[in-house]
Amino acid sequence: MDSRLSTKDKILELLKKEKSMTVSQLSKRLGITEMAxxxxxxxxxxxxxxTVSEVKQPMGRPLQVFALSPKADELFPKNYENMTVxxxxxLKELHGExxxxxxxxxxSERQKNSYLPNMQGKTAAEKVEKLTEIQNGKGYMADVTKIDDDTYEIVEHNCPIFAVAKEFKKACxxxxxxxxxxxxxxxxxRMTCRADNGDHCRFFVKFNQKKKLNV
Structure with a gap:
């Protein structure tokens, strides 16, 4: 086990490998007291x-057994992006660009159909705020700035599909x-783009006065 890991990370790593462990087992593997x-x-x-479960013993109190929750499993590295790329x-090699x-x-069409119902009856400002909210829910770390009544700037500080976008600019x-x-x-x-070595993706959004309310 990597000695540079914190005790918390060592516990997570052990539970990932062993699936479930007791306090006593963790204490022995880590070389620290059960209290710690x-x-x-x-x-x-x-x-x-x-997650904590209890296992009945022939004598005495039930034994507590600890395992990783689904949330903890998300902390471990995944290679989905590289596999997708x-x-x-x-596919490109077999069927072309x-x-x-x-x-x-x-x-993109599927996303549009999913997002559109959230925009009905909203003003331009409300639409941009809602879009930013949806993108944040997908991990884009987006901010919006109002420039004037018709103009907005959206900045996305993270790109969950960066590996794909870097290889296939069509995604952007x-x-x-x-x-x-x-x-x-x-x-x-799109004024700047992470896939083009920008620090973030920045969008300039301009509305026509007549389109500011979607009825």
């Missing part, structure tokens, strides 16, 4: 990273187009 183990377990349980490259464009456009174009359709804006322009 319980202190760390209490913190992990408070953060909803553990590899699949897309394979057109199949990639089709798939990304299909995803589809997102920009989807924003324009969902907002009903006259103009949505």
């Amino acid at each position: 183990v319980r202190k760390h377990l209490n913190m992990l349980e408070r953060d909803s990273l553990l 590899e699949f897309l490259h394979d 057109e199949i990639i464009d089709y798939l990304l456009e299909k995803r 174009a589809c997102e920009t187009g989807m924003f324009k359709k969902v907002l009903g804006a006259d103009q949505v322009e």
Whole structure:
């Protein structure tokens, strides 16, 4: 086990490998007291990273057994992005660039249909705020700034599909187009892009006065 890991991380790593362990087992593996183990377990349980079950014993009190919660499992590295990129490259090799464009456009259309019901009856400002809220729920860490009554700036500090966007710029174009359709804006322009080595993705959004209320 990596000695540079914190005790909390060591516990998480052990539970990932062993699936479930008792306080006594953790104490022996970590070389610390059971009291110290319980202190760390209490913190992990408070953060909803553990599940606790009780196993009946022939004598005495039931034995507490600790395991990782689904939330804790999300802390461990996943390779979904790289696998997705590899699949897309394979599809491109087999069927050409057109199949990639089709798939990304299909995803964009699905997003548009999902987002649009949230925009009904909203003003331009409310639409932009709602779009930012939806994007934040998907991990984009988005902010919005009002420039004037018709103009807004959206900044996304994170890109959950960065690995795909870096390889297939069509993904960025589809997102920009989807924003324009969902907002009903006259103009949505991507000013900076993480896939082009920018620090963030920044969008300029311009509304026509007549389109500011979607009835």
